Amino acid sequence: MSPAFEWMGVQPYEAMWQKMRAHAALLAEANADEVIWACEHEPVYTTGKRAIDNRLDVVLPAPLIETDRGGETTFHGRGQVMLYPIIALRRRGLTVRQYIELLEESAIQVLAGYGITTERRCGLPGVWTDKGKIVAMGIRISQGVAYHGMAMNMDVDMAYFKAINPCGLSQNTVNMQDSINLLPSKNQLAQAWSDTLNDLL
Numbered sequence: 001m002s003p004a005f006e007w008m009g010v011q012p013y014e015a016m017w018q019k020m021r022a023h024a025a026l027l028a029e030a031n032a033d034e035v036i037w038a039c040e041h042e043p044v045y046t047t048g049k050r051a052i053d054n055r056l057d058v059v060l061p062a063p064l065i066e067t068d069r070g071g072e073t074t075f076h077g078r079g080q081v082m083l084y085p086i087i088a089l090r091r092r093g094l095t096v097r098q099y100i101e102l103l104e105e106s107a108i109q110v111l112a113g114y115g116i117t118t119e120r121r122c123g124l125p126g127v128w129t130d131k132g133k134i135v136a137m138g139i140r141i142s143q144g145v146a147y148h149g150m151a152m153n154m155d156v157d158m159a160y161f162k163a164i165n166p167c168g169l170s171q172n173t174v175n176m177q178d179s180i181n182l183l184p185s186k187n188q189l190a191q192a193w194s195d196t197l198n199d200l201l
Contacts, residue, residue: 001034003036003086003087003194003201004033004035004036005037005038005190005195005198006035006036006037006038007187007191008039009039010041010078011040011041011042012041012042013041013042014065016037016039016041016082017065020037020147023035023086023147024143024145025143025145027145028088028142028144028145034086034087034088035086036083036084036085037086038081038187038190038191038194039082039190040077040078040080040082040186041077041078041080042077043061043075043076043077043160044062044077045060045063045064045065045075045076045164046064046065046066046067046073046138047064047066047067047074048069048071048073048138049066049070060163061163062075062077067138067140067148068140069139069140069148070139071137073164074138074164075163076151077157078156079154079157080151080152080153080154080156081151081154081189081193082150083149083150083151083152083190083194084147084148084149085149085197086145086146086147087099087146088144088145089145089146090143091144096139096146099139100125100137102201103137103139103149103197104126104137105200106193106196106197106200107127107193108127109196109200110189110192110193110196111134111135111152111176114180114184115180116176116179116180117129118134129179131174131178132172132173132174133174134152134173135150135151135153136150137151152176152189153173154177154186155176155177155183156175158175
Protein backbone atom coordinates (compact mmCIF):
# COMPACT_ATOMS: atom_id res chain seq x y z
CA MET A 1 0.00 0.00 0.00
CA SER A 2 1.30 3.45 -0.92
CA PRO A 3 1.70 5.99 1.88
CA ALA A 4 -1.17 8.46 2.10
CA PHE A 5 -0.30 12.08 1.33
CA GLU A 6 -1.51 15.10 3.28
CA TRP A 7 -0.75 18.79 2.73
CA MET A 8 -0.84 20.44 6.16
CA GLY A 9 -0.28 24.11 5.33
CA VAL A 10 1.87 26.19 7.67
CA GLN A 11 2.89 24.30 10.81
CA PRO A 12 5.02 25.20 13.85
CA TYR A 13 8.15 23.08 13.68
CA GLU A 14 8.17 21.58 17.16
CA ALA A 15 4.53 20.43 17.01
CA MET A 16 5.19 18.80 13.63
CA TRP A 17 8.30 17.07 14.95
CA GLN A 18 6.40 15.59 17.89
CA LYS A 19 3.62 14.47 15.56
CA MET A 20 6.19 12.67 13.37
CA ARG A 21 7.83 10.97 16.36
CA ALA A 22 4.50 9.74 17.68
CA HIS A 23 3.40 8.40 14.30
CA ALA A 24 6.76 6.69 13.72
CA ALA A 25 6.44 4.90 17.07
CA LEU A 26 2.97 3.66 16.15
CA LEU A 27 4.17 2.54 12.71
CA ALA A 28 7.03 0.58 14.31
CA GLU A 29 4.43 -1.33 16.34
CA ALA A 30 2.22 -1.88 13.24
CA ASN A 31 -0.46 0.35 14.78
CA ALA A 32 -0.39 2.95 12.00
CA ASP A 33 0.16 3.19 8.25
CA GLU A 34 2.96 4.89 6.36
CA VAL A 35 2.26 8.54 5.51
CA ILE A 36 3.83 11.42 3.62
CA TRP A 37 3.12 14.77 5.24
CA ALA A 38 4.03 18.08 3.66
CA CYS A 39 3.97 21.61 5.04
CA GLU A 40 5.69 24.96 5.42
CA HIS A 41 7.09 26.12 8.74
CA GLU A 42 7.18 29.37 10.58
CA PRO A 43 10.83 30.60 10.57
CA VAL A 44 13.04 28.30 12.64
CA TYR A 45 16.59 26.93 12.71
CA THR A 46 17.03 23.25 13.47
CA THR A 47 20.11 21.20 14.19
CA GLY A 48 20.92 17.51 14.52
CA LYS A 49 21.54 15.88 17.89
CA ARG A 50 25.31 15.55 17.45
CA ALA A 51 25.82 18.32 14.92
CA ILE A 52 28.79 20.64 14.87
CA ASP A 53 27.74 24.21 15.72
CA ASN A 54 27.83 25.96 12.34
CA ARG A 55 26.18 29.21 13.39
CA LEU A 56 28.08 32.30 12.40
CA ASP A 57 28.95 35.00 14.93
CA VAL A 58 25.58 36.73 14.68
CA VAL A 59 22.28 36.66 16.56
CA LEU A 60 19.95 34.19 14.86
CA PRO A 61 16.80 35.92 13.55
CA ALA A 62 14.61 32.91 14.44
CA PRO A 63 14.48 30.27 17.22
CA LEU A 64 16.93 27.33 17.24
CA ILE A 65 15.64 23.84 18.04
CA GLU A 66 17.87 20.80 18.66
CA THR A 67 16.20 17.79 17.07
CA ASP A 68 16.79 14.05 16.88
CA ARG A 69 17.51 14.00 13.13
CA GLY A 70 20.88 13.64 11.47
CA GLY A 71 22.60 16.59 9.87
CA GLU A 72 23.87 20.04 10.72
CA THR A 73 22.09 23.33 11.41
CA THR A 74 19.73 24.59 8.71
CA PHE A 75 16.81 26.97 8.29
CA HIS A 76 13.13 26.26 7.62
CA GLY A 77 10.54 28.90 6.83
CA ARG A 78 7.89 30.26 4.51
CA GLY A 79 8.63 29.64 0.85
CA GLN A 80 10.16 26.23 1.57
CA VAL A 81 8.23 22.98 1.15
CA MET A 82 8.92 20.29 3.73
CA LEU A 83 8.27 16.66 2.77
CA TYR A 84 8.05 14.32 5.75
CA PRO A 85 7.72 10.63 4.72
CA ILE A 86 7.24 8.25 7.64
CA ILE A 87 8.30 4.96 6.12
CA ALA A 88 8.82 1.43 7.50
CA LEU A 89 12.27 0.72 6.04
CA ARG A 90 12.71 -2.64 7.75
CA ARG A 91 9.35 -3.87 6.49
CA ARG A 92 10.20 -2.71 2.97
CA GLY A 93 13.70 -4.24 3.07
CA LEU A 94 15.35 -0.87 2.41
CA THR A 95 18.75 0.08 3.78
CA VAL A 96 19.33 3.62 5.01
CA ARG A 97 21.58 4.34 2.01
CA GLN A 98 18.97 3.04 -0.43
CA TYR A 99 16.31 5.20 1.22
CA ILE A 100 18.44 8.34 1.09
CA GLU A 101 19.07 7.71 -2.61
CA LEU A 102 15.32 7.33 -3.18
CA LEU A 103 14.66 10.63 -1.41
CA GLU A 104 17.30 12.40 -3.48
CA GLU A 105 16.01 10.84 -6.69
CA SER A 106 12.45 11.96 -5.93
CA ALA A 107 13.67 15.56 -5.61
CA ILE A 108 15.77 15.33 -8.78
CA GLN A 109 12.82 13.98 -10.76
CA VAL A 110 10.21 16.43 -9.48
CA LEU A 111 12.51 19.41 -10.13
CA ALA A 112 13.22 18.08 -13.63
CA GLY A 113 9.46 18.17 -14.18
CA TYR A 114 9.64 21.93 -13.67
CA GLY A 115 12.62 22.26 -16.01
CA ILE A 116 15.29 22.49 -13.29
CA THR A 117 18.40 20.35 -13.73
CA THR A 118 19.90 19.10 -10.48
CA GLU A 119 22.49 16.62 -9.25
CA ARG A 120 23.83 14.74 -6.26
CA ARG A 121 27.25 15.54 -4.83
CA CYS A 122 29.37 12.66 -3.60
CA GLY A 123 29.21 12.21 0.17
CA LEU A 124 26.85 15.16 0.70
CA PRO A 125 23.14 14.36 1.26
CA GLY A 126 20.79 16.64 -0.67
CA VAL A 127 20.34 17.99 -4.18
CA TRP A 128 22.14 20.82 -6.01
CA THR A 129 21.71 22.99 -9.08
CA ASP A 130 24.83 24.41 -10.73
CA LYS A 131 24.33 27.54 -8.58
CA GLY A 132 23.90 25.95 -5.15
CA LYS A 133 21.96 23.66 -2.85
CA ILE A 134 18.21 23.55 -3.47
CA VAL A 135 17.14 20.54 -1.36
CA ALA A 136 18.37 19.74 2.15
CA MET A 137 17.85 16.43 3.93
CA GLY A 138 17.95 15.07 7.45
CA ILE A 139 16.38 11.83 8.68
CA ARG A 140 16.04 9.73 11.81
CA ILE A 141 15.73 5.94 11.92
CA SER A 142 14.07 4.41 14.99
CA GLN A 143 12.96 0.77 15.27
CA GLY A 144 13.27 0.37 11.52
CA VAL A 145 11.11 3.42 10.74
CA ALA A 146 12.36 6.59 9.02
CA TYR A 147 11.00 10.05 9.77
CA HIS A 148 11.98 13.70 9.30
CA GLY A 149 12.75 14.27 5.61
CA MET A 150 13.53 16.96 3.03
CA ALA A 151 13.26 20.70 2.48
CA MET A 152 12.92 22.18 -1.02
CA ASN A 153 13.50 25.91 -1.48
CA MET A 154 10.92 27.63 -3.68
CA ASP A 155 11.01 31.33 -2.81
CA VAL A 156 12.35 31.38 0.75
CA ASP A 157 13.98 34.57 2.11
CA MET A 158 17.67 33.76 1.71
CA ALA A 159 18.66 36.35 4.34
CA TYR A 160 17.94 33.70 6.99
CA PHE A 161 20.69 31.44 5.59
CA LYS A 162 23.31 34.17 6.00
CA ALA A 163 23.41 33.52 9.78
CA ILE A 164 24.70 29.95 9.32
CA ASN A 165 26.76 27.70 7.10
CA PRO A 166 23.72 25.69 5.92
CA CYS A 167 24.17 22.00 6.75
CA GLY A 168 27.80 22.75 7.60
CA LEU A 169 28.61 23.81 4.03
CA SER A 170 29.99 27.19 3.03
CA GLN A 171 28.13 26.99 -0.29
CA ASN A 172 25.26 28.89 -1.85
CA THR A 173 21.68 27.97 -1.05
CA VAL A 174 19.27 28.64 -3.92
CA ASN A 175 15.54 28.79 -4.71
CA MET A 176 13.46 27.33 -7.50
CA GLN A 177 12.59 30.90 -8.47
CA ASP A 178 16.26 31.42 -9.38
CA SER A 179 15.74 28.99 -12.27
CA ILE A 180 12.11 29.36 -13.38
CA ASN A 181 9.71 32.29 -13.73
CA LEU A 182 6.40 30.62 -12.83
CA LEU A 183 6.29 28.66 -9.59
CA PRO A 184 3.64 26.06 -8.76
CA SER A 185 1.65 26.48 -5.56
CA LYS A 186 3.24 24.95 -2.47
CA ASN A 187 0.63 22.22 -2.22
CA GLN A 188 0.93 21.41 -5.96
CA LEU A 189 4.69 20.97 -5.59
CA ALA A 190 4.25 18.86 -2.46
CA GLN A 191 1.69 16.60 -4.18
CA ALA A 192 3.94 16.14 -7.23
CA TRP A 193 6.90 15.38 -4.96
CA SER A 194 4.92 12.87 -2.90
CA ASP A 195 3.63 11.15 -6.07
CA THR A 196 7.17 10.91 -7.42
CA LEU A 197 8.48 9.39 -4.18
CA ASN A 198 5.58 6.93 -4.08
CA ASP A 199 6.47 5.77 -7.59
CA LEU A 200 10.04 5.11 -6.47
CA LEU A 201 9.28 3.29 -3.21
